[in-house]
Every structure is written in structure tokens, then in C-alpha cells.
Amino acid sequence: MSMTIRRLMRTRLGNESLDLSLDGSEKALMVGSAAEKLRELFDVLQIDHRNDHNTRDTPQRVAKMLVEETLRGRYDSPPDITEFENVRGFDQLIITGPIDLRSTCAHHLMPIYGRAYVGILPDADGKILGLSKYDRIVDYFAARLQIQEELVKQIGQHIVDLTSPRGLAVRISAVHMCKTHRGVRASHNSRMVSSSYHGALATDQSLREEFLQECIALERGC
Ligand SMILES: Nc1nc2c(ncn2[C@@H]2O[C@H](COP(=O)(O)OP(=O)(O)OP(=O)(O)O)[C@@H](O)[C@H]2O)c(=O)[nH]1
Numbered sequence: 001m002s003m004t005i006r007r008l009m010r011t012r013l014g015n016e017s018l019d020l021s022l023d024g025s026e027k028a029l030m031v032g033s034a035a036e037k038l039r040e041l042f043d044v045l046q047i048d049h050r051n052d053h054n055t056r057d058t059p060q061r062v063a064k065m066l067v068e069e070t071l072r073g074r075y076d077s078p079p080d081i082t083e084f085e086n087v088r089g090f091d092q093l094i095i096t097g098p099i100d101l102r103s104t105c106a107h108h109l110m111p112i113y114g115r116a117y118v119g120i121l122p123d124a125d126g127k128i129l130g131l132s133k134y135d136r137i138v139d140y141f142a143a144r145l146q147i148q149e150e151l152v153k154q155i156g157q158h159i160v161d162l163t164s165p166r167g168l169a170v171r172i173s174a175v176h177m178c179k180t181h182r183g184v185r186a187s188h189n190s191r192m193v194s195s196s197y198h199g200a201l202a203t204d205q206s207l208r209e210e211f212l213q214e215c216i217a218l219e220r221g222c
Contacts (some may be wrong), residue, residue, distance in 0.1 A: 012074070014106050014145030016153065020174030021077040027067050030075075034063035036098050052133035070104050073143030079136035081129060081162060089124035091166070093207060095214040096120075097136045098222060103142035103151060105178045110145065114174025114191060117210040117218060121200050129163050148172055152196040169211045172218070176213070 012018060021150050030086045038059035042049045047103060049055045057078065097117030105112050140153045156170040173193045179186045 005196055014074075015141075015150055017074050017076075017078075017144075018173055022075045027075060031060070031063045031067050035060040035067060035128050039060055047056055047085050056157050058196060069143070071144060073140045075139070076140070077139055078158065079133060081133045081137075083129055083163070086128050091124040091126065092105075092121075092215075093167075094120045094122065094212055095218070096131060096134050097171075097215065097218050099138045100140055100172055101138060101172060103144070103146045103174070105176055105207075106145040108178040108182065109145070110177040110181060112148065112176050114172060115219065115222070116155070117169075117171045117211075117215045118155070119167075119169035119201060120159070120163075120165050121170075121207065121218040123166050124162060126164055127165060129159070134159070147172060148192050148194045151180070156196040156198055165199065167202070167204070167207060168198040169195060169201040169208070171195040173212075184213055 011066035037058075039049060040052065042055065042059060047055055050061060051200060095117060098115070100115045101112070101114045103112040104110070116138045118138070120129070120134075137158055138155055141151055141158065152170045152172050156168055159165070159170075160168055172195075173191050175188065175191055180188050180190060197208065201211060
């Protein structure tokens with residue numbers, strides 16, 4: 001069996017990335033295999049994708065969407081980051097958001113959508129991360145099959161590993177369509193809020209309050 005195929009066949013948790021990102025030809029191979037399985041699924045569901053003008057290309061379309069869009073955070077490398085010298089030794093809380101969040105529920109494969117906020121307490125002797133990179137990191141981890149508790153932790157841990165700040169907070173407020181569009185059919189306003197705190201933001205109550213107040217103010221501004 002070729003290395004390429006073996007790499008594609010390795011299994012991982014739904015919100016973990018592969019050890020190595022996939023290149024274009026490996027992704028094409030994955031899309032083709034997934035499309036074939038989706039055609040089988042349509043057959044099981046008695047959807048005549050061969051003759052139905054609406055669903056004829058849907059298996060291929062869905063396979064491409066999964067590999068290249070909604071689950072791409074499993075197959076791509078993490079976003080490149082730009083760091084700047086913290087020449088003035090800035091050591092106060094920075095809060096960025098709202099960051100639009102688009103993810104997929106691990107249980108029913110339904111969309112999760114909402115907003116993320118990141119609070120960073122930089123190290124005066126450390127580096128400063130380019131602001132847009134927080135959005136890219138959120139998007140990268142969201143593009144997997146997720147549950148919200150693990151998503152906030154993955155985002156937070158990645159930023160801590162990259163930049164070693166004195167403190168970090170990640171907060172997500174999101175609608176889970178597995179709960180609003182089916183099952184219990186909850187209100188479309190029903191949200192889940194979860195946070196992950198690291199370093200000084202985990203231990204210093206006043207810093208957490210400052211972060212939460214700013215999140216509320218930023219949320220109100222939407
Ligand atoms: N804690 C947590 N639960 C989630 C999240 N996303 C979905 N869920 C819940 O996970 C559960 C899914 O497991 P099951 O109870 O086996 O699913 P189900 O029988 O279809 O349940 P219903 O959704 O109640 O119809 C549901 O209660 C979902 O609402 C999440 O991010 N965090």
C-alpha cells in the first residue's frame with residue numbers, strides 16, 4: 001500500500017488534525033472516495049441521484065464541502081502566524097472580538113454558529129501576535145467536528161503554545177442547530193456559552209471580570 005493511501009487511512013478523533021496536512025492530490029482522492037460513499041448513502045435513503053436533476057451532483061458536492069470547507073481544519077496545517085517584538089513591553093489585557101464562528105456539531109453533523117472572543121495578557125518580554133491571526137486560529141479549529149467545550153480549549157491551548165502569554169481567555173457564545181433545528185427544537189435564540197482560561201486569567205478574578213465586561217460590551221455592539 002502506498003504511503004499516500006496509508007496516510008489517508010489513519011484514523012483520528014473528529015476534532016483532531018492529521019499528523020501531516022494533505023496536499024491537493026490527496027484531498028482529491030479523499031473527495032472521490034467520500035463522494036462514492038455518499039452515493040451509497042443516497043441509495044440507502046432511496047434518493048435517486050442518478051436521475052434526479054437536483055441531487056445528481058450532490059454526493060460530489062457534499063464530499064468537496066466536507067474536505068475543503070467544513071472539515072478543512074483537520075486536513076490543513078495551522079494558519080501561519082506573524083509575531084512582532086513587544087518593544088514597549090505592553091503587558092495589559094487585549095480583547096478581540098466578536099470573531100464569527102462557523103463549526104459543525106460532532107453528534108448530528110449540524111452547524112454551530114456564533115461568536116468567539118479572545119483575551120490576551122501579553123508577556124512584557126514576549127511577542128505580540130498579529131491581530132487577524134486570532135480570527136484565523138478560531139476558524140481553523142472550528143472547521144472540524146466539534147463540541148463547544150473542547151473547541152474553546154483547543155483554541156486557547158494553541159495560542160498559549162504559540163505565544164506563551166501571561167494569561168489567556170477564550171469565550172464562545174453559539175447556537176447549536178442540532179438543538180434548534182431538530183430534536184428538542186429549542187428557540188433559535190438558545191445559545192451555549194463556554195470559556196477557557198489560562199495563566200493569570202485563570203487565577204485573577206479582576207482580570208476575568210474585565211474580560212467578561214468587555215465581551216458583553218462587544219456583544220452589545222453587534
Ligand atoms: N455539552 C455539549 N453537548 C452538546 C454539544 N453539541 C450537542 N450537544 C448535545 O449532545 C447530545 C447528543 O447526544 P444524544 O442524546 O445521544 O442525541 P439525541 O438522542 O439525538 O438527543 P436530542 O438532541 O436530545 O434529540 C444532545 O443532548 C445535544 O444537545 C456541545 O457542544 N456540548
